[in-house]
Amino acid sequence: MNPTIKDVAKKANVSIATVSRVLNNLTGYSDKTKQKVLRTIEEMGYQPNMIARGLINKRTRTIGVLFPNVSSSFSSALLHGIEEFAYNHNYSVVVCNTDEDGKRTLKCLQVLREKQVDGIVFASELLKDEYYKVLEAIQIPVVLVSSETNYPGVPYVKVDDRVAAYEATEYLIHKGHKRIAMIGGTKGDPIAGVPRVEGYMKALKDHGIPCMEEYIAYGDFGFASGCSAMEELLKRSLDFTAVFAASDEMAIGVLSVAARRGIRVPDELSVIGYDNVELAEMVVPPLTTVNQPLNEMGSNACEKLIDMIETGKISQNSIAQHHIVERQTVRALD
């Protein structure tokens, strides 16, 4: 059994109140007692029990993080940023994989509540009404990352997807492309789906390029769906010179299909992705894409959350800065 405060009190011949005081760096003991207590603690290898402390303070110094899929490179980049900030501020993070399943999400929320986490970051998923209801009941701070919401009191940090998509498309246009296809994310997804397609359409319009439905195919952000969407696009024999994919994985799917079909990138087809996950630079040719600062976003979301926990004030939303990373999948048309 690990020693408790009672054990060290007994051994040091003081009361547990005194041990507690030196433990918490409060005032009210002689330097002599302090030394004695400290020595005893050292000797016994005593470590305070945060569970007991948490029961009194109503603070556990742990936060919960919900991901639709912990193992995606997207999620794990966010997690890295979150964990880093939390660690530096003495918080622990418990992760939950929601599998994008409503029931499971609700269960996770319940568990986090029972475990008395101090706050929750909800990552890259839509904050549904039913989730919000329980969050409201739990009464603890929540922040969204790579997602957004209108619910009051729930700040978010994300990139401006519409603008980023606009710029990606415009980048292609500036390179001389006019026949630009797009592979959108999950159709109807209000966070990462719709806005990116809208940004693409607006860029086309603003540059006097007619936007045609048939130039758009949809995937679900994943690699396989990018492959199918590209096949689909090819089948329509549209003669496009560039494609903008709403995720790197889908863009890499495009690269893959292109290679299989003998379409040379970027000579015959230019490709730009979205996210800048790690594999974007590993692929051949290295993928030009729009960077989302996932790590900082995670870290920033965690910062907001801890701030809310500690001050009780609601944080502001943040728009993270994206930028285009030029690599080798886009060429200028002459």
Place this chain on the structure above:
Amino acid sequence: MNPTIKDVAKKANVSIATVSRVLNNLTGYSDKTKQKVLRTIEEMGYQPNMIARGLINKRTRTIGVLFPNVSSSFSSALLHGIEEFAYNHNYSVVVCNTDEDGKRTLKCLQVLREKQVDGIVFASELLKDEYYKVLEAIQIPVVLVSSETNYPGVPYVKVDDRVAAYEATEYLIHKGHKRIAMIGGTKGDPIAGVPRVEGYMKALKDHGIPCMEEYIAYGDFGFASGCSAMEELLKRSLDFTAVFAASDEMAIGVLSVAARRGIRVPDELSVIGYDNVELAEMVVPPLTTVNQPLNEMGSNACEKLIDMIETGKISQNSIAQHHIVERQTVRALD
């Protein structure tokens, strides 16, 4: 304030002992009381406080997981498996990123102890003496995954790296290759470095192929290091027809350099990787590699841990089954 057991007891006109009993499905109350209590719980939206419960039971139903780098696709695949098993058995998992930093690892261990986790899985990192010492002091079950150790009482689950490397090399040999280069992982790494190189050497020897030092270059498992190692190998003008890389990322580095140099894969050079992380199939051409069942390994490690927590018995080590995934980077020599 969330309602406590006291609140529901008062409202239901029973003692807290009775509420506790129905909460825990014990015996000793009439069906009428049960209904009344249940109804009150429902009405008040009461949820038990696991912190308080944990203080008594000395069980938190949470486990800690240490990773050298949470955001690697390798770690996140393990994490996914761990979280899944934990979730299904009503455990939560708190993640810690050690950054492969001794001080930080020790700090994480201390935090996990203070937070009274029921067990720890230590992932893909060497269990140093100093870590083992504190683990021993904490007195809670530990299991290693994708790592190994001789410390008594610390079971591990991993692939047999030596055999897997042997088979990867032999696969190349069976395809007619004789001049086979290797890119090893971190030099001297006793877990994923040395054994794979040894497996490679043994396969060569067993097939009567002389093994020469200069055919081996070393990286650190990462993409960039794979690129440099490949450049290094090329500089030695060895005229090899195949390369075995000790990680997929390094193998992809090889692909990348080959593409840049106009060396066609697999026509002029065959490549086989190790891990079978997600990007292995996204790359062009899709990478032939040896599969490590990361998800199952994580899940299995978690199973062992929970078993140790609940039975108090030490689990056995497990060797996870690897296999070669044939894709398109190896060709048969005629």
Place this chain on the structure above:
DNA sequence: CTGAAAGCGCTTACAG
């Protein structure tokens, strides 16, 4: 400067 005591939200003998 120091300690006895109440209390955090629960569980669990013990007594009835």
Place this chain on the structure above:
DNA sequence: CTGAAAGCGCTTACAG
């Protein structure tokens, strides 16, 4: 079937 009480390991007024 039910409740009063002790206790888990701490913190924090309160009294001295």
